[in-house]
Amino acid sequence: MELETIPGVGEKTARSLATLEDPERALKSGDVAALAKAPGITQGRAARIARGAIRREHDDPGGFLATERAREIYREVLSLCKERTVTEYGAQRLETIYPSPCRSRIEEVQTFAREAIERDPDPAVLEALEGVEPLADTGDVQVRGRCLATTDAERYTAARESIPELSVEVVEDAQGLAELARGYSTVIAIDEAFAGVTVDGDVQVRPDALENPAEIVPERSIAFFAHNRDSLQAAIAVHRSADLETDCDLAALEAGLARVNDDGTVAGDDELDRLATAVDDLEAAVGAAESVANDHLRQAIREQDVTIEGSDLLSLVEQGAGVDSLLSRELADEYARAVEAAREHLIDALDLDAGEAELARRTFGDEPTFPVERDEDTVTRLREELTATRERRETRLKRDLAADLADQRATAENLVRNALELDVELAIARFARDFECTMPEFVGGSAGSADLANANGSAGGRGFEIDGGRSPLLSEPLEAIEPVDYGVSGVALLSGVNSGGKTSTLDLVAGVVVLAHMGLPVPADRVRLERFESLHYHAKTQGTLDAGAFESTVRQFADLADGGAGSLVLVDELESITEPGASAKIIAGILEALSENGATAVFVSHLAGEIREMAIYDVSVDGIEAVGLVDGELEVNRSPIKDHLARSTPELIVEKLADESDAVFYDRLLEKFS
Structure with a gap:
């Protein structure tokens, strides 16, 4: 289809429409929502473009409404129909229906209208329609815990274009990969030369990464469903309430949506929730554990009489020992109990597993000190370990979820499109019922076949x-x-x-x-x-x-x-x-x-x-x-x-x-x- 042949479409608008996945389908069907996705095209403008495409398809010269009063009548009756829509899309879609002298166009809309007036404007359906909106693209998604690595400048440019969601880093060798692995939870090496290289951290060698971006960035697919979840759920409700036929597996889509949070993260996984909570609560839990240990020691010191022989005191002083050394001999057992209480509190508060708990125990050392203080290096390592484990699990879950949802995108889009079209049909049905309408009959060799013989x-x-x-x-x-x-x-x-x-x-x-x-x-x-x-x-x-x-x-x-x-x-x-x-x-x-x-x-x-x-x-x-x-x-x-x-x-x-x-x-x- 030559877009510039459509009335009202110039070179700039044609370029904008050409960016759509299937502009021809959208134009022929009057899909205002799809047309409005083109850069710089509003829904009102999309409706005018759709009208122009329809006129061209039916060879409609336009100008049926030849006077201002005729145009006022059209606007008034159109307004009565639009008032009966629920969605903004439905109102704009009705703008594509206009009076035409062309038999083919009249018959095309009549076929649609005859089916529409048979619809039942059930209140439950109308209520469900209130939540349906045209699906929107999410734009760029940024992922910070993962990166791509390459040694080649050309591959670097290709990676930036193919997977803009991830940072792309240039490295020289395996040592460069290792350094990246210390800063990212996952590093994906996209060069074949890295095959067989072993470095610490989560480093994956995926030479096919650029050919399979959805596997590398599952967030891309998930973001679409997260961003449009409310509309999709409303469309599901519409189809169920109206008993509409669909090729979409409603139960599967609904289950997939239940696994997506509004921010695109994965919902419903207890282990992921545990790790996320542990990362968020780590600082507070360590501080609380310190308080547990110090409160225990203070109480022990208050309650216990400490006796030190003079010769022992002199020996300790000559050795340069401080208060901690003086107390260690008398309160060693109490210190051990205090530190153990702190460790158990930290492990319980963060609900750590065995491996995480082993690292967490090193947060508080065995050497007596007062007040008891954390080992900051250990806390940092624990935070990094929990964060990396969380991100690796989330990536794996996202990959599984994206695989489940990816095949449903086309049917989900049809689901929303059909729900929005139902709003148009129900508006016509409501208009027909409210004004006790009937379908007219064209006669005398025009859009019908009967004769208007001597009536009146x-x-x-x-x-x-x-x-x-x-x-x-x-x-x-x-x-x-x-x-x-x-x-x-x-x-x-x-x-x-x-x-x-x-x-x-x-x-x-x-x-x-x-x-x-x-x-x-x-x-x-x-x-x-x-x-x-x-x-x-x-x-x-x-x-x-x-x-x-x-x-x-x-x-x-x-x-x-x-x-x-x-x-x-x-x-x-x-x-x-x-x-x-x-x-x-x-x-x-x-x-x-x-x-x-x-x-x-x-x-x-x-x-x-x-x-x-x-x-x-x-x-x-x-x-x-x-x-x-x-x-x-x-x-x-x-x-x-x-x-x-x-x-x-x-x-x-x-x-x-x-x-x-x-x-x-x-x-x-x-x-x-x-």
Whole structure:
């Protein structure tokens, strides 16, 4: 795939996307999370790039939403779907679903949506989804207790590039290895020349190290699972709650994750925990052991009478003996007991094994001294021994754990990806349920195969037909919305009283058409429509336009009249652009042109009668009829009546007054409306 051929992708972005493991798959599937891993690509940018790739794949020219109001409708219905996602990924992924005139794209999303609306938005699944996030790379992992050793400068450079997690040292011979072994718990010699060399310390000769970096640095694999553990565990919960099929061994993955701490260290090994605790507590344990010995000696000195003959004292003084020598003869046994107590305390406090205990015993010498003091060299050696033993065991455990987890990375990534995609499906399912949606049917040789035969006055495959439509754009609860039936083939005027629902009807039609061309379910009992090339929705203009704005508006309709075949045109009270008399003539002319070029159009107007008289053909006029006034409030039939010019609010008021009074005046006024 030539990345720069994608709309909106330049050379710099293409280079960034090329760093991904499989950019083509991510682009084709709309995998926003994968695309967002590319350097400098945010999730929002990733969604736009995915849309561009989808348009290119389906040869979609774009521009279906031809006016600002049409784009507003799209943003509003998309927002209703996004509100029903749990994850940020789900919301961004929905951004890749857009209204398209292309049959292949509509059918592609319809296939996805039909499966989605069968999903059950179980609360347990939605709760589990809250913890799922796209998997993230951990970046560089630094390992300090291990190093690579080589005598070759070229191997040095290759090692730095292949295994950046470890320090790489240059040595000249086996003596250099021995010196490294005193500073590192493990030294890995990567030159064949070191085979057979024996030095003190943990020195491994691995000429194949650069070909098997995961064995040398198991932290690389483990870090991925440690960093993403919460998301992986949440994805496991999602699959179990939703009973999703997966090729991932959930129990094995769960067991592996239980062996990883958040910092990438190995969890659940008692021996490793013992060694780690011993290293951490060594200083405190040695200090406590000193206190045990000295407390014992102080108590012994307080309680024991020491008698020294004069000749003995003189002899000791002449020999230059100090207090320790004077006490050693009388308190030798007590000193031995004190030191033994200190040694046992140190061994017990650190839970040392036999070999470690032998070294620990040398922390306190047999030669009497007061106060009793540690041998710092012995403490240092004990610390080094415990640290090296801990690191060797941890490395071995990490290697075993990394081997267990390495084969699960691909399936774990799919596990999270599928959980995130489930969020998208459940959002569509929730939208469909909340607004009692159904899948629309495209007709008339477009994205479907049926005909829109004479429904609501339509003829073979043109226009739209909505049964029981409930606009999701209304702020009222669904149960309070009166269902609307409306269909148009060709061009129609929509008349009706103020506040009778004409604009809401246009919004319903626009919302249904946008959702249908997105491939999504629509809020109605049944919808049949043609596959439109574009949607032009012109909202109501506030006030009369000046000459320049009026000219611009007329030019827009001129372009539409010339190239609007297959378009749906919705216009709300265009007459407000200029004087009523001129407006009727202009609208009549626009309707004539749209009818001639095969567009479908609905124009809301209070001048429907005047426009019909101006037109050179029989314009269809539909009406949202007010059936009367009840306590001063209009009672309206929200579904437009075909071929019916709706009565105005003033006519209804005059009719009400005429019914309530015998005055001839009201009757004469009422006759003017006939």
